[in-house]
Amino acid sequence: MRRSLLPSLLLLLCPVLPATAQQVLRQEGRAYAPASGRLLYRETHWLQGPPSARSRLVLYRCADGRPFARKWMTPQGSAQTPDFAFEDARSGYQEGLQGSAATRTVYVREDARAARVSRALAIPPDAVVDAGFDAAVLGHWDALQAGRSVAFQFLLPSRQRLVPLRLQRSGAVTWQGQPAEQLQMRLDAWFGFAVPAVTLVYARQSPRLLQFTGTGNVRDERGRYPQVRIEFPDAPTPASSADLLGARQQPLVAACAG
Numbered sequence: 518m519r520r521s522l523l524p525s526l527l528l529l530l531c532p533v534l535p536a537t538a539q540q541v542l543r544q545e546g547r548a549y550a551p552a553s554g555r556l557l558y559r560e561t562h563w564l565q566g567p568p569s570a571r572s573r574l575v576l577y578r579c580a581d582g583r584p585f586a587r588k589w590m591t592p593q594g595s596a597q598t599p600d601f602a603f604e605d606a607r608s609g610y611q612e613g614l615q616g617s618a619a620t621r622t623v624y625v626r627e628d629a630r631a632a633r634v635s636r637a638l639a640i641p642p643d644a645v646v647d648a649g650f651d652a653a654v655l656g657h658w659d660a661l662q663a664g665r666s667v668a669f670q671f672l673l674p675s676r677q678r679l680v681p682l683r684l685q686r687s688g689a690v691t692w693q694g695q696p697a698e699q700l701q702m703r704l705d706a707w708f709g710f711a712v713p714a715v716t717l718v719y720a721r722q723s724p725r726l727l728q729f730t731g732t733g734n735v736r737d738e739r740g741r742y743p744q745v746r747i748e749f750p751d752a753p754t755p756a757s758s759a760d761l762l763g764a765r766q767q768p769l770v771a772a773c774a775g
Contacts, residue, residue, distance in 0.1 A: 574589060601613050607772055
């Protein structure tokens, strides 16, 4: 089965801190098919802790709101290189990164019947792991605004390797009535395969991700990674510890209707 080589950088994952220890924030996202505008799935994110050491939980939901996948992200090393764990209950697919800051293990399980395949991997200082991409963008915001490009090594769990990517500002835009900045990310070397460019839109004031357009990291029912446009129109809002606990424990469905 062919797999996309560039998982969605978005985001994101699951807090393991006690729900009462720090403020909990919640944010909603929606993933659309770029061509038709059809709603593919929803994302509900819970964030906990400061940006430099933030934990996240994401529930991926069917269009009707039922959750089918969950992702966890917990601090490890820098904000760019968190541990994470993703599971999709529709197929049993899993992927993640775990271990100490010096030596990490990346793993993949193709489906519920397959064995987990793991590989030890050294994570260099310029590495970016999953939703740690957002920390990389914000950490280099001034350089990007000045027109300088940013190079880094991005983890592809499906390939169990790091690949060089380059991010650069492409221009000012207006997104749903607010001033924003558009960024584009491309593969920074030739590996014998093509990777479609990813376009990101960030709010200009108090930068935060508004839109991601590119190859998603959630496979469809046929095991393919579709092109998606994921929108986050509203900033995170306070949530209760009960909401967070419920999200951690909510059962996942094995199929989405339709």
